[in-house]
Amino acid sequence: DGFRGYLIQSTNPASYGLNFPTTGMDGYAFDLDIRGVDASQLTWQPVTHSGITATVSWTKTSSRDKYPSGKRPEYVTRVTLTGPKPSYSQIQSNNPSPLSKPTLPQTFELVGRDSAGNALITYGFELKQWFVRGTAYNVRFTLSEATTWL
Template sequence: MFKSPKTVLLVLALLLSSSWNVQANGKKVRAGNRSDAIILPSIFPELPSAVINYVRPNLLYGLSRYAGPAGMWHPKKGFFVQSTNPSFYGLNFPTTGGNGLYFDLLITGIDVRDLTWEPVTHEGITATVTNVVANDHSIPSEDRGKVVARVTLIGPYAGRRHSFWKIDKIPKPRLPQTFELVGRHIGTGDEVVKYGFVLKQWFVDLQRTFKYSGYTAGLCNRAGYEMPRNKDLTNASIESNGNNRGKYSKYNSYTRYIDAGFFSEWGCMRYDNTAFRALPYWSMRTSNIDKRDIVSATYGSIGWPDVNSLERFICVSNLKP
């Protein structure tokens, strides 16, 4: 069939021209001859009405005490789309990101294999969409094995090129930045569906485990980043989490909530092909930055280290207001 509307219009014009020439030059034209009424099959089928219902990060620890509010989080599907209005993309997941993290767009109304997506890049961060067979262990059995559109974030990270003790500068994106992903029909190129979000913070795992000391306290700063506070990582309610107030958990663990901490959004840090690990990370206490805590990247819980604690270092591009 014809691949584009322009091709169709050209063919239609040629057919009409041929019809008129036959009538004008023919020896006999019967009254009522309607050879100019050319009947063609439907050449402008309606595009599918596609809808993104959910965006799905790791669902592990998304039930019961970890589940977010009903209008935001579905324990078996992920986050609800909060807005399709570009002016309010900042309400959507994710507001935080890190190299190699990914989430799935759960789309109905079209086979995702009929869509094509262009990568979007801002400030050295690229969001790409590829079709994958989703077999992550956190996905419910009824959805496992289905083809989905998977969004992967690629951006600055702390590479192994650094020596164990020496940390070089890591490129730091200027945030916030708005990302709009547009799914177009693979045959016509027409826009079918789109999804937008605003990244406000970028996290890097230094891939190192240290005791907290005068030297290691400055690792993030030497990389050009900040050491996160508890509220940058979790909405656990062990302390008043400032901007996360109203978004906090009732427990010493995260609840899945947009814009309420890195782990609160992304959940347990069990993602393939990323440096982040489901382990405790050093953090500053929100209410007293001179105090150091540890935050679990499995549950989002806040703990108190002892003098011999060896934990991983995570850094953030900018602190939450």
């Protein structure tokens, strides 16, 4: 959608693979546009599968954040992915130790709860691929160097 980004394709757990995102990498984040409830009052438990964690937070936006509508909200419900990534020493090494490799696909179901513990919002997605950043710590590396981590 030109104003709101990706729209929910399925609320059925069997079809979460149709929802955004299907790929991820350490530090990747996206925002959920929640309407009909006060999103600032929701609590979310992190969800971890195969070394990848999806964490939801109520976050103040910054001028770096870009939105399809061009209108930046002051606060958003932000989902951040963390998982396998090369360390500084792995990047610097000529013979790096391998990264832990996640078993994919993995389905993530995030549940926003009110103060009484009632589930008010559920969002699910399926990660099918996990990427390792092409640069880190201002160091560039080749595909053959990156594949030595796997």
